Amino acid sequence: MSKAETAADRARGGASEHAVELDGVAVRFRTRKRDVTALAEVSLDVPVGEFVAIVGPSGCGKSTLLKLVSGLLKPSSGTVRLHGETVTGPRHDIGFVFQRAALLEWRSAKRNILLQAEMRKMPAEQARRRTAELMEMTGLTGFEDAYPHELSGGMQQRVALCRALLHEPPVLLMDEPFGALDALTREQLNVELNRIWRETRTTVLLVTHSVAEAAYLANRVVVMTSRPGRIAEVIDVxxxxxxxxATTVADPEFARVTARIRELLGAGAAAD
Known part of the structure; x- marks a missing residue:
């Protein structure tokens, strides 16, 4: 990636100042026994280069929102737009990081990242150069030839993040990517993700159950209600x-944001 041009710079060259727009979106589906409304009348604009965290009770439709943006799921009503273009099917201009790294055990760290290039038919030299940049950015230099079973959970997630960023997507979707990690590793990866976001200015939508993670990483936190999921409040950070x-979690603004999130979730002063 050219340091002179980030994903956000390229996205701003488009027609819309918003990377993601959700306009009156609802998702309904039918089970064998009943009709279920997963999301109801969700509207949200995400400016280019913003980091938005989405929190809410289990089953409120947080992951469903990411599937809508990626085009993996169609809304029952309403409109989803990516850089001004209506999403009508799976999008190839996004990156997606899931809770599980989902690495291929028979491929090294480097070759797991390059799998993205093979699928997208990226020029080989460009892909190798970009992979080296990303591995250096995420502290994976020296582990290029390591296999997944030789990597810690945190390092596996770094590989998954590199894979998602390889094609320099203007929008990165993250669905509980650090949820299975221990607390210390999770904090370290939060710091790394903040740095990567500042360097790339990629628009990020992060689903998390961690109140602290949301407040630490985001420009804005979207708090969802119980199903059917609606936006209870959008909190500026x-x-x-x-x-x-350490400095951030001791900041009064961090305390204000986390307290408000917990209030909206009905969790009082409970821990994450």
Whole structure:
């Protein structure tokens, strides 16, 4: 990736100042026994280069929102737009990171990342150069030839993140990517993700169950209601873009944001 042009720079060259737009979106489906409304009348605009965290009770439709943006799921009503273009099917201009790294055990870290290039038929030299940049950015240099079973859970997720960023997507979707990691590794990857976001300015939508993670990483936090999922409130996070972890969690603004999220979720002063 050219340091002179980030994903956000390229996206701003498009027709819309918003990377993602959800306009009155609802998702309904039928089970054997009843009709279920997963999402109801969700509207949200995400400006180019913003980091948005989505929190809410289990089953409120957080992951469903990401599937709508990626085009893996069609809304029952309403409209989803990506950079001004209506999403009508699977999108190839997004990156997606899931809770499980889902690496191929018979491929090295480097070759797991390059799988993205093979699928997209990227020029070989460009893909190798981009892979090296990403592995250096995520602290994986020296582990190019390591296989998944030789990597810790945190390192596996770094590989998955590199794979998702290989094609320089203007929008990165993350569905509980650090949920299975221990607390210390999760904090370390939060710091890494903040740095990567600042360097690339990729628009990020992160689904998380961690109140602290949402407040630490995001510019705005979207708090969802119980199913059918609606937006209860969108909270602005007035913290500097560069966020040292210890300093940030001690900041009164961090305390304000986390307290408000917990209030909306009905969790009081409970821990994550």
């Amino acid at each position: 007035n913290l500097p873009p560069e966020r040292d972890y």
